Amino acid sequence: MKSGFVNIFGKPNAGKSTLLNALLDEKLAIVSSKVQTTRHRIKGFLSKPNEYQIVFSDTPGIIESKYKLHEKMMAAVKSALEDADIALLIADVNDDFDELDKMFSSLKLSVPALLILNKIDEAHNGRIAEAATFFEGKSYAKKLIKVSALHKHHLPKLLNAIIELLPEGVPFYNEDDLSDLPTKFFVGELIREKVYQLFADEIPYHVAVMVNEFKEKETLVKIQADIIVQRETQKAIVIGKDGSMIKQVGMLARKDIEAFISQKVFLELFVKVKPKWRDNELQLKEYGY
Numbered sequence: 001m002k003s004g005f006v007n008i009f010g011k012p013n014a015g016k017s018t019l020l021n022a023l024l025d026e027k028l029a030i031v032s033s034k035v036q037t038t039r040h041r042i043k044g045f046l047s048k049p050n051e052y053q054i055v056f057s058d059t060p061g062i063i064e065s066k067y068k069l070h071e072k073m074m075a076a077v078k079s080a081l082e083d084a085d086i087a088l089l090i091a092d093v094n095d096d097f098d099e100l101d102k103m104f105s106s107l108k109l110s111v112p113a114l115l116i117l118n119k120i121d122e123a124h125n126g127r128i129a130e131a132a133t134f135f136e137g138k139s140y141a142k143k144l145i146k147v148s149a150l151h152k153h154h155l156p157k158l159l160n161a162i163i164e165l166l167p168e169g170v171p172f173y174n175e176d177d178l179s180d181l182p183t184k185f186f187v188g189e190l191i192r193e194k195v196y197q198l199f200a201d202e203i204p205y206h207v208a209v210m211v212n213e214f215k216e217k218e219t220l221v222k223i224q225a226d227i228i229v230q231r232e233t234q235k236a237i238v239i240g241k242d243g244s245m246i247k248q249v250g251m252l253a254r255k256d257i258e259a260f261i262s263q264k265v266f267l268e269l270f271v272k273v274k275p276k277w278r279d280n281e282l283q284l285k286e287y288g289y
């Protein structure tokens with residue numbers, strides 16, 4: 001039996017969350033084309049009884065801290081560095097290789113790592129070979145594996161490479177569990193994802209979601225959540241004309257939540273203004289950061 005922690009690192013937007021979901025075949029981590037969508041460290045378990053348990057961690061992208069929220073996000077990256085058995089260094093094939101090389105070197109990894117070249121579906125002619133030449137022989141990675149997380153290409157190959165490096169050990173978590181986070185957390189994240197997907201510009205970065213109620217009734221689950229913004233003007237945008245935007249958020253989120261918990265959902269959303277929540281230690285705590 002093998003078991004261990006496999007933690008995913010990379011720049012914002014490299015495809016870390018997409019890769020986690022693809023490896024687990026389940027939508028645990030939310031995804032958007034905007035940077036800094038992931039704010040927490042999210043663990044997902046892949047177990048094969050009597051063979052292995054892999055505890056994957058998605059992490060926020062590596063960034064400079066501008067707010068207290070950012071500091072919490074980088075603390076999540078740091079804690080993931082400390083308990084990793086294996087690191088997955090994920091590189092967008094179209095990113096600047098020198099910059100990635102600096103970032104991966106600066107992690108000062110003391111565990112084996114695989115370099116994952118992602119988005120090969122979007123690589124222009126010759127780019128993949130260029131990447132292979134550039135990264136092969138770098139001391140921080142044992143192997144280079146080319147994948148498309150979005151299209152789930154070459155994931156079995158990646159999985160085999162991970163299992164090969166995985167230490168001997170017994171499972172850390174129940175083999176039937178998918179994650180150590182509560183359902184309520186994923187519900188909040190699915191709502192937050194819709195805000196990232198539906199609103200342009202700055203709005204998503206000012207938003208937190210707080211799930212206040214999760215009640216299993218006879219035929220459905222009743223959920224009440226607040227969408228927290230920093231200013232009245234943002235509240236008006238999130239609600240939209242005659243409530244059109246918040247309705248859309250609710251409808252899309254409800255569909256995803258229903259798929260996630262395999263139950264019918266009644267979802268009630270309110271928008272609340274909490275000035276400067278991103279710099280308020282107590283509020284950050286309340287919202288789960």
Ligand SMILES: Nc1nc2c(ncn2[C@@H]2O[C@H](COP(=O)(O)OP(=O)(O)O)[C@@H](O)[C@H]2O)c(=O)[nH]1
Nearest residue numbers: 013014015016017018031032033119148149150
């Ligand atoms: N074309 C392509 N897009 C991808 C791939 N993996 C992720 N993406 C997209 O890249 C964006 C960022 O992905 P996400 O997983 O949120 O990146 P993260 O910030 O590293 O967690 C999203 O729009 C994804 O759909 C891939 O293999 N190919």
Ligand SMILES: [Mg+2]
Nearest residue numbers: 016017037038
């Ligand atoms: Mg992410």
